[in-house]
Amino acid sequence: MADLAFKDACGPRPKKAFTLPNFIIYTTLTLLAIYYLAPLYVMIVTSLKTMPEVRLGNVFSLPQEVTIEPWIKAWATACTGLNCDGLSRGFWNSVQILVPSVVLSIAVASVNGYALAFWRFKGANLLFTILLFGAFIPYQVMLYPIVMILRDIGLYGDVWGLVIVHSIFGMPILTLLFRNYFSSLPEELFKAARVDGAGFWRILIRVLLPMSAPIVVVAIILQVTGIWNDFLFGVVYTRPESYPMTVQLNNIVNSTFGEKEYNVNMAATILTGLVPLVVYFVSGKLFVRGIAAGAVKG
16 A cells, blocks of 8 residues: 555656657657758868869868858958959848848837737828738739839938838738737736826837847847848849849859869858858747747737
8 A cells, every 4th residue: 555655746757758749859859950950060061171072073071171151251252243342241231231121120110010919090000001901912013103202202222212112011911910919918917007108119129128128139130131132132232332142142153264162152152041040049038039939919
């Protein structure tokens, strides 16, 4: 009886870690991870090789002699058309485009989502429908009309013209996320703030935004990824001196003059994708929380 009581107190025996279902799951996940990480591995090891070693053709082999010269050349001296200053100029152009675009689009979308969630006005549903419809219009349809608008207001070819374009195109999906996130918050908070005499802006800034870190992180990651990786808008709406990093990368990789330096191309590609990768890995947990809160509720 004592043994039975001891077994009941300890609970059931833990299941064996190694079972056939677990083996199948982990094997599948491992194979998928290898499949998706293999190109990144090839890019990294190729970028650390000299060109004579790259010409040997063994893309999966580790570098016999590690060199960072391709990285230095990709950043500082690789030719992108008529200029041979590498990706450095494109990087700072991308930063000048990215920061105001992210701040402006998130600021406007948060106000839109807040108004649509709590300050319900006549025609709010129609406005929300129009915003959602705008999120699914193909960008290519509006390329030329936007060129004409930017030309008429004197911003065609300017960095600030591209900032406006990115802010407008990011607004519909961000408004949807903020509206759904705010709708998931307890309405009693809003009503209590109204009873205490708080107005439109005070409720947003003092009550709701401090609780909105997950959805703000989601918005930042979406905008950083979309804006930083954009090529189409960058090549259409800016001049060569204002080209973002992705356009500079395209000019390096597709250059038809001189020797094809695959190690420099790989290093340039990794440098171009580094910013959104860092942003995502730093804030990955909040991204998952924000998506769960802002994308399935409303």
